[in-house]
Amino acid sequence: MIWDIHVHVAGVGRRNNGNYLSPQFQRSVACRLFLRNLGLTADLFNDEGVDDHIGRLIVSQINASGLDRAVLLAFDAAHQDDGTRDEQRTLMVTDNDFVAGLAATSGKTLFGASVHPYRRDALEELERLIKKGACLVKWLPSAQNIQPDQPRCFPFYDLLAKHNVPLLSHTGAEHTLKAFPDSLSDPRRLAPALERGVTVIAAHCGTSLFLHEKSYFKAWQEMALRHENLYGDISAFGVVTRIWRLGTLLRSPALAAKCLFGSDFPVPPWPLSCLGKISMNETLAIRRTRNFFDQSVALMKAAGVTDEIFARAGQLLRLPGRSSTPPLLAMGKVAA
């Protein structure tokens, strides 16, 4: 089984569906890459049906790929310390109900919710979305203004732990959606969540993208070995500065046992930058792969990522309808 736990969805919100992309973000390189990966241009943003169109394209690429399951991620707004929405510094919102609806259109896609813990209705909203089928909750602290070690987050952690919902939280430097300091995405800030029993998946294992940036990779490694319930995803590892970190992870059985696969769609993998780790023939074959998700999987397989890493999410995510009784027996359709 191949699970991709890190697929971003975005929309403009023309039909007031709660989605939002700030004008600043619409002009960014990241946004242009997002559109290019879907074969679109920015003209589409004026179209009424733009969000449904983008959503359908993402799901059809997933359906056409070799992935077995993919988690589509919602993205909550930045909030101020007083719990109100920070309209000024919000770069993107991808609405929870929009993503839940999209995820329901395919047997391969799952709903990843995003709820800001400072919201006054954070706990009610989290309960509502868990009932709606959220398989995890996604945060990007340096984009949303979340300080994960603040005691105000603790009731949120207790609710996640109660329902066995993992927290996928970005760790390390952020480039695309940066509005607040990167220090918010220090994995050590996630210690209170771990201590309260939450399964935490540190996106990118605390790595940085550029050499001059502060890397939290060492901090993540130490924590992953100490906390049974801390994991990391290898999303966006298909670039020269991160592919070498993968070697460190794969050489250590204890760390490899903590890794999950994520593509970080639409952030493109750069197969050529992984030359040396991967042979020229493999690199060229991967570059020719048209489907984004297949390309991302092929690159990680060539770099040595194991079947266990691709399959691990199946044991960690909260899967709606998961039961200790086989489903057919539970429905009374199979004679005892």
Ligand SMILES: [Zn+2]
């Ligand atoms: Zn991401």
